[in-house]
Amino acid sequence: MRSNLRSQRGKLTGFLVLTVMSTFCIASSTAASGQPEPMTRIVWQDRDRKTLMWGDLVKAGASLILKPGGPVHGFPKLDKERHELVQMERIGNVLLVGVRDDDSGQFLSGWVAIDLGVDEMPHGDHSDFTYRSPPQVLASVLDQSQGNPAHLYVYDKAFYLANDSLSGYTRLTPAQLTGPADQRKGTFHRGGGAHITLAAVDHKVGYGTWIPGGGPDKGRIDVSDLTKTGDDSIAYTFHLPVGGLHGAVANSGRIFFAPSDGVYWVDADLELKQKAETVVINHLSLGKDKDSDRPLRTGAFTNHRNWVLFTTGALENSALCLLDAAAPQPAIIRLPISVSDGLSLVTPDAFATAGGKRYAFVFQNRKEGAVQEKLTIVDLDPNGDRDFADAAISKTIDVGPSRVEGHYGHHTISVDDDAKFGLISNPGSGEVWLLSLAELKIVGKYKVGGMPTKLIVVGGEESKH
Template identity: 45%
Template sequence: MGILRLHHTKLSLLLVLVLLELLPLKVQAETKGLKKSKSHSQSNASKSTSRKRTVCRLFFQDRATQTVKWADVRKAKTLRLETPTVIDGFPELDAKAQNLVQMEQSLGTLLVGVRDQEGGQDQSGWVFMDSGVKEESHGNHSHWYFKKQPKVIESRLDSAQGNPAHLYCYQGVFYLANDRNSGYTRLDPQWYRDHSQANIKTGFHRGGGNHITLAVAAGKTGYSTWIDGGGPQKGMVDVTRILPNGNEQIAYSFVLPSGAIHGAIVCERKVFFAPADGICWCEADLNPLPGSQSKVNVRHLSLGEDPETKKAGRTGAFTSQRNYVLFVSGTGDTARLGLLNARLDEPALISVPLKMAEGNSPAGLEVVKTAWGKRLAFVFHNHPQELEQNEYLSLIDLDPNADLDFQDARVLKQIKVGPSKVEGHYGHHAVTFDQAGRYAFWTEPGAGMIQAFSLKSLEPVESFTVSGTPTKVIAVGQQDRRD
């Protein structure tokens, strides 16, 4: 019996020793299993993250701080806007004494004008920025990369910049109107791309004055206007040869039948102007020579008259789509989108009624060709800020039957939008589109929101809350399927 107990004790001891020996292996196996499970989880998370594609990069002006902010729009199951950040190196402006004005993009860069409250005698000028977005062209398509952060390339803010208001981009080149200097500055972003380490090269051109609007024909000829409604510069247009280093010589000038010119554009080698009465146009001169004003044949197109004020109908700005010039005019029941086929010898008015509430006027016209081939125009219903009312945008199909003839343009729908925050020329809604034409993004300044809108379903898809008062907005790039 003693021998059996001793044997049993030895067996128990041996079993304990074996279990103690196996325990580390079990713990190690469990640890490996945990690590494997964690690694698998991390792998899934990584795959989930990689499925979030960059749709585009948004840049918007914050009127509350007078800064330009940026953020990427990302897409997984839904769209998401990263936290907006002020562009690195953006100059600190006095929000009470300076205003950001118009902003445009070209070749992955942006230019924004700065205006001061002292007639240009304080700190006005421009800020030139790199978007950080790279386009890699492959002939019939491009790939887009969003790896670099935006930065300020150079800014010029002083008392010598002429207090700009209007900014244009023609043939990929920026033109900034220097109102108080009676001329405009040319800045070619391709020069920056070719000489990224050098100071930015600009060229000042003489022409226009007080509140300049500008059209540039084929990169060769500038048509700059005077805003004057009376006096010796009433209705005057200055014609200047465009040169890379600038040009102080005005080739010649001519006069429109009415003054207060506040818009100009080139389309199909015709130059269109927006004076106080209707629209004027002439053939573009691509080789302007001194003394050629007698050859300018100015044609006039009436926009009727306001039924109450009896003033001549007018517009204030143009945009274009293919061979058509587009503009808005009127208020309330008379509000309309106007189109002119610039390819015709005598363009005739195509009018699309917009049916706005009394006191409302059309504003913020922008046009896009969507990824699905539709050509759409966006027009906001603008109203005096003291009126409390719902705000809308009209969506217009420019070519319902896709025959490239816009005679059948029609309003598709009215869409309710968030509030504007109008203060003089500032605080209006603005809209932009990604390069692929899949999404529209518009600002709602009064709510501090940016709205994302599908150009396929033609419905809002997401709202983004941002700090401050977002106004002018620009999208750069498009979703890269290789992200």
């Protein structure tokens, strides 16, 4: 049962708090409890302002308060009408975000790298965190030669940013981004085209997809040698039987693809010994839509350990799907999720918690109508045997509104490095919510304004002593 809401105005200057559950009631002052202690840092995309904002979740006595820091220092000024912030990821203390324009990269597109200002200090069975500085720009490339990136991936502690209009992708490492200025542009590798999704393995080989559903590039996948750059990268090209490729992921030495029919996979060719005629292509069907008779598909994947997670279907066909990438013969495990008319499932996120549980978080975002949006939380391993075959829904909770426009305006969730809290963006209400991972309930709601969309959380409790 939820405890009653206590709502009061905080007297901490600059602290924006909408409502917080009584277990974390708002303190009227920090004077009695001493200096607030940082618990985690949040960086989020504000689509209204077309910039990155940040804030620290701090503990003041018994209260958890979101202390906003404003725009990320040094973030480039973007055109609010012509630019979009696309996907962003972090590796350790470095965050990368893509920037896309409305003219195939001929206005200004590229990327921005951020020093998040949080350092981890391991202490055996736990880590403390130092909040040494506000987040600030490390490096940025915005020009007419970046190919209008959209998708961004992390493989083997390297960023891979798809340069759609250049039919290739840029590989960047934290060492490059924090090193000498002349190394901060990364390396460009030819592969993929149109609207690229990609997978990479062991810094050796990359798989770049082409999205066309017909024509000569239908189902096309370029296999690239990551020890080479530019046009020399492509080792060979093969084609799936179907096109419409809009997802790719690497896991356990295999590459999985999401075309217009189910899921296809191949073994990663780390030694680049194959050619188009020798690639063994495997297909996993997701069934068909009973009304249209079209094959069911997915659009994107999430990795968690050796498991690949994704969603498929609509209404009564809606499901979270899981497959063990390391199995001798991968097979799809399907977990139906009840979805109301007007809602649709989005790509799941998955995290391990401080309590040892592993959860998948699946938002049900509004497509149309005035229906309540939801978050379904799935226990991936109820019996703790590392096999997700017994995955089961733990609970479904209400969330705030999204503001979906095409690829933008969806809810996102990110977990602190102590794995105790999830931070949820609500684009339609300008709020960030705090989810207790121990109780699986909302324990804080913070008004940040604008349109918070994608968010990243870094760091945990400053000191555990």
